[in-house]
Amino acid sequence: xxxxxTESEVIIRLPANIDWESLELMIRFIKYxxxxxxxxxxxxDIDALxxxxxxxxxxxxxxxxxxx
Numbered sequence: 140x141x142x143x144x145t146e147s148e149v150i151i152r153l154p155a156n157i158d159w160e161s162l163e164l165m166i167r168f169i170k171y172x173x174x175x176x177x178x179x180x181x182x183x184d185i186d187a188l189x190x191x192x193x194x195x196x197x198x199x200x201x202x203x204x205x206x207x
Contacts, residue, residue: 141152153162 140154141150143150143152
C-alpha cells in the first residue's frame with residue numbers, strides 16, 4: 140500500500156488482489172465520515188430521528204414478520 144498526499148487530494152494505491160468486499164466497506168466508511176464531518180447535529184437529535192424512522196419502518200413492515 141502506498142499513501143501519497145498532494146495539495147488537493149490523498150492518493151491510496153492498493154495491490155490489485157485486495158479483497159474487494161473489504162475495500163468497498165472501507166470506502167463506504169470514508170464517504171460516511173466525509174458526509175458527516177460538517178454536521179452540527181447533536182447525538183440526541185440523531186437518536187430521536189433514528190427512533191422515529193425505526194418506528195415507522197416497523198409499522199410499515201411488521202406484517203412481513205408477524206403471523207396474521
